[in-house]
Amino acid sequence: MSWQIRIEHSTGYRYASPVLSSYNEVRIIPQTADAQLTLEATVRTEPAATTYRYWDYWGTQVTAFDLHTPHTELVVTGRSIVQTATAPVRPTDTPTWAQLASDPVADEFVEYLRPSASTGDDPALVEAARELAARHSPSEFIPAVGDWVRERLTYRPGTTGVHTAAVEAWHQGEGVCQDFAHLALVLMRAAGMPARYVSGYQHPSASAAVGETVAGQSHAWVEGWIGEWWGFDPTNAVPAGEQHVVVARGRDYNDVPPMRGVYSGGASTSLGVTVNVTRLA
Template structure:
């Protein structure tokens, strides 16, 4: 049974002295695809600005805007209504490891099999990936990776930042959903499986009451190529389903930041991020 979810995402900044010019990009509009339909989506800024939208290289819808009126605070709010589908069954017509790692697949998905700054190679992780691949078919590999990651990482907000790499989080033994996703990507790519980072939102309750607004969260998970893309949430150990709302996909977090910009003015202080979600049906 599909869900309909309303999401409100607000993020803000305060500046030590007035900003006279800023150029910004927001990636907070959910995508429409095979298993998700965005019914409504708006982005508002304070101070008010004109916005325009485009799709970036990775297929994410970007809301761009610039401000040239002096301001000491900036607040960006996205509101959307999305219809999501239950988690799909794991693909059954899955190539074997030889099929996943042949030149045709590697060439087609070259950007999703190479290491990145946030998902670098490491000999111990390479050995772990090979051990997991030897013990599992590609279809079983992704859940096994999720189990391995949850054994190595303890979820603890505030222990890492957006620039923390998967290796650094693994060595510390703590992290947040971004780190769980990055570490899973390292293992998947080390085994030769094309893998991409997914950014979006998650409703926190599987049995959410219709009409109740609760505090949600920005969230990250992964998709692996099993003859088709299949999403898995390594933080929670579940396939991506009706509680997951896709906003952006890329190689790692650096391809999908919710907010990115440059400005001329004083040092900035984050006012924080709030996400509220309501199951409408």
């Protein structure tokens, strides 16, 4: 059963002294794809700025803007309404491991097979990936990776940051959804499966009441290529479905930050991030 979800995402910064110029990129507009339709999407800034949009290399819609009037706070708010779809059935007629290792697959998906800044491999993780792959078909492998990650990471907010690498979180034994996704990607790529990082939102309740607004969250999960891309949420041990809203995809978090920019002015302090979600239908 499909859902219709309204999302309001607000993030901001306060500066120690007036900022004279700033240049910013924002990735908070949900994508329109096979299993998701964005019905409305706006991005507003305070102070007001003229925005323009483009699609980056990874297929994410970016809202860009710059400000050249002095300001001591910057707040960016995105509002969208999205139609999502029930999680697709996991494919069973999938390539074998030998087929995934073929030159055509490697050529097409090379960027999703190689280690990235946050998903560098480690000999012990490579060995774990090979052992898992030996016991599971590619179709079974993705949820098996999710089980492996959850057995070794405890979900604990505040223990890692956006620049924490997968191996660091693994050694630490705790992290957040970003770390669960990064560690899963290390294993999937080490086994020879193309895998990508997905950033977006998740409605926290599978039995959400229509019309009720609740605190949501930015979220991260993974997609593995098994003849087609199939999404799985290793933090919650579920396939990506109607509760998940896709905003961006890439090799890791560094390709999909919700907000990135440079400015000329005093030191910044985050005003925090709030995400409110409402199931409309």
